[in-house]
Amino acid sequence: MVPVDVVGDEQWLRRIEAVTDATLSRLDVADLFDELLDRVRDLLRVDTAAILLLDVRAQQLVATAARGLEEEVRQGFRVSIGRGFAGQVALTRQPVILQEVTSENVVNPVLLQTGVRSLLGVPITAHGDLVGVLHVGTLTPRRFTPDDVRLLELVADRVSLASRARANTLDQTAALALQRSLIPTDLPEVPGLEMAGRYIPGHASGVGGDWYDVFTLPSGWLGVVVGDVSGHGLQSAVVMGRVRSALRAYALICDDPAEALTLLDRKVVHFEAGSLTTALYAMISPDNATMHLSLAGHPRPVMAAPDRPNVVLPARVDPPLGTGRRRPQRHTTTVDVPRGAVLVAYTDGLIERRGELFDTGLARLTEAVPLAPVDTVATTIMATLDAERPADDIALLAIRRLT
Structure with missing residues (x-):
């Protein structure tokens, strides 16, 4: 025994x-x-x-x-x-x-x-x-x-x-370091607002061209950006870094989002030939009640507000950046932001699925946005829409105006 x-x-x-x-x-x-x-x-x-x-x-x-x-x-x-x-x-x-x-x-x-x-x-x-x-x-x-x-x-x-x-693996390490340096880990603290961001790479390298950015401007307004450079991997991340920096610079000299994206389009066409980019640039007023919004080929954001149904904001979508066509006229839409409202901006990887219409994914996102703290908003959206590992990068930014 x-x-x-x-x-x-x-x-x-x-x-x-x-x-x-x-x-x-x-x-x-x-x-x-x-x-x-x-x-x-x-x-x-x-x-x-x-x-x-x-x-x-x-x-x-x-x-x-x-x-x-x-x-x-x-x-x-x-x-x-x-x-x-x-x-x-x-x-x-x-x-x-x-x-x-x-x-x-x-x-x-x-x-x-x-x-x-x-x-x-x-x-x-x-x-x-x-x-x-x-x-x-x-x-x-x-x-x-x-x-x-x-x-x-x-x-x-x-x-x-x-x-x-x-x-x-040096290339991998360098790529991840670049990506992490460009995606903010701490968003600015703004009285009356709370914010949360998420980034999920859709490529094996762990890096890509999607990004989000939030910054305060000398005027007291808040700049909000979500963008998507075509492609995957280190090269897209490098281009994204240059586009991100350029938009920050133009934001300092432009009080109109459409004007800033017009200048950025010229930069992308001239210096980043072949890199198609979509971008959302918004400016939120110091009292958080108003938002000016311009879209360059980018999906329209979703807003949830108390005592009303969730909506896709009725902003005009202008051509993407870097198409090389004759300089398009760009537009800015003014949106009222009620107290307690939640704004969700994102890249198309969040809602696009193979074999499914774009509007189907957009409707699913619109229904999924809760009136809740932004961490709960981000978690709920990712759980509802990211049912499998994404085939494309995903950037998500949720902003809530406090009551």
């Missing part, structure tokens, strides 16, 4: 071999993450597993891979270090166990909606530096053991190695 402790040791060794299998090293990073999460779910008999990697510049954890919580990745979920369950793991760099998940100890709505009851999380580190967080969860109450913690820490080490391998 084999002693119980020997059986336990043999089982433990088999569990270690399952996550240190040499064949794992032959997988690319995305497949390795998925395979590790599948294996750890089987070994620990858990229902969910997720990897959140650190965005160093923003000091936020970004949902990167998941099993049982795929919506967390599709929504581009981010959490600051120190906030919620994963934020505490990152802050303390120690394993954290939640025997009972509640809205008070987690901030990710996907965890609550999925019905996760217990969580175990461990930090992912490399040479003493934080790389991210790995966590698993169950849909029934669970008491995680020290052996569970040890096994999850072993998996975290494999994730760390894979993350460093990815970081060694």
Whole structure:
């Protein structure tokens, strides 16, 4: 008869071999993450597993891979270090166990909606530096053991190695750094307004030509931009960076959005030949009650307001930037923004689906916009419209006028 402790040791060794299998090293990073999460779910008999990697510049954890919580990745979920369950793991760099998940100890709505009851999380580190967080969860109450913690820490080490391998791909690293430098992680604080943005790449490189931008102007007005440079990858991101900077410069000298886009069109035609760009540029008044809006080939924004149905704003859509045709006349539309109203601007990747009319996706978006805080607005929209990994980049900006 084999002693119980020997059986336990043999089982433990088999569990270690399952996550240190040499064949794992032959997988690319995305497949390795998925395979590790599948294996750890089987070994620990858990229902969910997720990897959140650190965005160093923003000091936020970004949902990167998941099993049982795929919506967390599709929504581009981010959490600051120190906030919620994963934020505490990152802050303390120690394993954290939640025997009972509640809205008070987690901030990710996907965890609550999925019905996760217990969580175990461990930090992912490399040479003493934080790389991210790995966590698993169950849909029934669970008491995680020290052996569970040890096994999850072993998996975290494999994730760390894979993350460093990815970081060694110089082009990828440079592209991601460029993208993150151009997409604002912190939007300006404006009295009477709250804002939230989302960016989801549709290309394997993780970068593209979609962007959003918000800036205050010397006049006291607020500039709001959402744009889309054609194509994917590093080249589109580079062009996007130049177009973004040019529009900021023209915004300083133009009090009319249509005039700023006219100057930007000349710049794109002359210096960015072959790069077709759509853009929304809006200016919101200092009292937040009025918005001037101009569209260059860009989808019209949606507004939800109290005591009225959600609408697509009746703004004129002028030709895109960079078409090279005779300089078109551009138009500015003035829109009243009621108290409590929510404005949603976006790129076409959010609503376009293969084999579906554009108006069908636009109607789905219009119905999905809730009268709620902007983080809830963004999460609701992404959950409703981003049912699968997008084939195109998605940029989304939600602005709410407070009551």
